[in-house]
Amino acid sequence: MGYQLRVNGVHREVESEWLGESLLWVLRERLGLMGSKNACEQGECGSCSVLLDGVLVCSCLVLAASAPGCEVVTVEGIAATSEPALGSELSDVQRAFVEAGAVQCGFCTPGLVLAVHDLLDRVPAPDEWEIREAISGNLCRCTGYGRILEAVRRVIAERRADPTVTARGVAEVAR
Amino acid sequence: MERRRWAGDTSTLSTPRILPDAHAEGASGGDTGRMTVFVATSVGEALDALTASKPPEILAGGTDLMVEVNFGRRRPDAIVSIGRIASLRRWRCSGEGDASADGEPPEQRELDVDGVRSAGVVEVGAGVTYRQMTEEALAGLVPALAQAARTVGSPQIRNAGTLGGNLATASPAGDTLPVLLALDAEVVVARADGSRLLPVRELVLGPKRSALAPGELIVAARLPARFGHQEFVKVGTRNAMVIATASVALVVSWEPLDVRVALGSVGPTPLRVPAAEDYACARLDAASGELRGGRADLERFAELVRAAARPIDDHRSSARYRRHAVGVCAERALQRAMRSRQVTLGAGGDRVRVGAQMLPEGESPSEGARWATS
Structure with missing residues (x-):
């Protein structure tokens, strides 16, 4: 199953076997963006914080498949x-x-x-x-x-x- | 439950690297691994998706459901995401001219709550986030909702979590629930063939059990605007990122005198305390903002609150401490309401504005407003 995400200003194709993946998982494991870190997977630690349409959220609590059309900014986007x-x-x-x-x-x-x-x-x-x-x-x-x-x-x-x-x-x- | 393993995490290096269970199931082609995701952009679309014979799970802010999914505790076949429905992310106030958040002309009406009139009705969309609740315009209309929202999670969580999610999850520790219960809020519940109004007190049946039927979606909550003096007091193990050990929402209308007390985290559902409400009504003197019997009355009020609590022992607290703490919260809330009244009566209503709260001059903000201090 494929869908598109817009990450750091670039459209990225996501090939995913399961649509239950969090945005954090997709960023790291599907798109190779290792800047966002996973520690708790429950929104407690903030290590996976990204901006989703300009709003600071924990990417582990975002269903990646619900985010096509949203603008995702990760730490890689900040540096670049x-x-x-x-x-x-x-x-x-x-x-x-x-x-x-x-x-x-x-x-x-x-x-x-x-x-x-x-x-x-x-x-x-x-x-x-x-x-x-x-x-x-x-x-x-x-x-x-x-x-x-x-x-x-x-x-x-x-x-x-x-x-x-x-x-x-x-x-x-x-x- | 086995956690998924992350290829990039050092924690996996000492253990055999395995495929995450979620992916293994998906790759095997078994039904359990499949998932359908609907991204609804209107309430109608969401309700249509919910008419399926096995309705999809509803995903709002994700702060509860995604934790369950991440930990493999829930593996929904289908999810309907409602976070992109713009109409759910708005609130509006009818009954006054200036407080419509979405530019729609407000209707002229008042809400009658047990004979006490409010200055209008606030309809808060289910997708309104905790962050929005703490913003000034809405906070001014329902101060206790703002105070409660301020104590939820972290900025990241408050940016994501929603009022509808808090209601539908129906956790005894849901921070907005005591506020909504004290204000006799109604929940607007929609389904494909119509909608109904459900009082909050009938919504929560038990821990994480709600009266919502399959196919139903919470679209809004209706609350009285600028109703009485409101306080929300919460105790947890620290100030930030904490789930309540005990909480109290208190609403005092002075003219005519009316007191509501609702407790959180000390029972299977949020609890109203009619005995403490009646007692406070009988003992408060609106003309002075004092309890007629002073300290003894305050202690009796807290005792009635403690007696109404039905706490349990769990990993967050002992029942004994919860019972103690909820009484302390209730005492503090009532003292604050009384001080506010005294200032209004005495000093010509001089107040300082602190965040979402109106505080008597000189009083420090409550825990809700000063929570990042440690």
Whole structure:
């Protein structure tokens, strides 16, 4: 059984033997996009977070076969649309994670990157509570969150200093 | 139940790599592996799909059904996805001029709930997400629904989970259910040959058992708008991503005095507590916003709530703790309602707006509003 998904701006054919597969499964096992991680398969950990029509969701809870016609953005889409002029393949959020030491094992990072892009594209200057709430669905068991919060603050400061850098990535893919 | 194994996961490296069971069945061509997926774009299409002799499972936000499917606990032959039905994702308020979310002209009408009038009727589409419920326009009309929605899962879950899904799943821990029960909400249930209005109190029959018949689809819930002072208080093992250990929805209308109390997670269904409602009505003084007997009355109120609870021991909590906690929730909810009344009466109604809630000045937001603090 085949159907089409639009992932990171590209139409992808999905050949699937069973239509009960989650979007996470299809992204990883059918389309080879390993950025979205699977840990809990029940929407608890946020490691599989993607944007579905611009809305942050757990891809493990999305039935892939119900998503044709939707725009899916994964962490691979975030990186690919960053501006080469900045001398990096990474988006500003990803770069801030690296610079702030917000990545240890890296498993939760793709989901957190999506969650932070989602937050900062909606709320350019979130307060501390808004940041914590926005990442509350993304479990990290090694950094202790301090440096993740620091990374978010860096992005806020950078975007404030240079408004032309705002909201790269997500908005472009969705367009 | 054996979990599917993920080819890319390191967790599978120490064990023999096997084909995921789901795929093995599909590949074998056996009936159990086949699935039909209908993506409905209108209620009519969904209802048509539901007329099948064996109706498909209904998929809304996926936060319950997909967990079951992922874990192999449910293997539906057919699924009808209703997440793309635009009309289900809207809400509207009739009875006032300014609060229609979808631009339709509101009807002029009021909802009479046990003799107490509301400022209109809010009809919330079944596909409205928790996130939408916390947004200001709808939160202002049904504050307790916003408070309850705010405590559900994580941002990702609130972006996906829907009111209709919460109702149809009929979990005793469904966070919106006590609110809907306290507000005497009605559920609009459609099927191919018509529709019916079902009071929420008749919808939930037991844990995850609802009065919905095969082929029926919840399309909306109808609630009174701006009805009384509303509170939702929930206790869980932490503030984020938590299923309720106990919860209370409280609605107090001061003129005329009317009190409703509904409990979540402490019985096979959400429970109303008429004894506590009657007691609070008898003991509250609308002119002062106080209980006539002070602290003793408050404790008696909590006792009546605890007595009405029918909790069980399970992996989330002991029955004993649930009973204790639900009384504490009820006490806090009533205290907040009283403080709000006192502020309204005393200080000329000065209030600060905190998220979805109207709080007396100086009071910190409730757990529902400040949940990401730890």
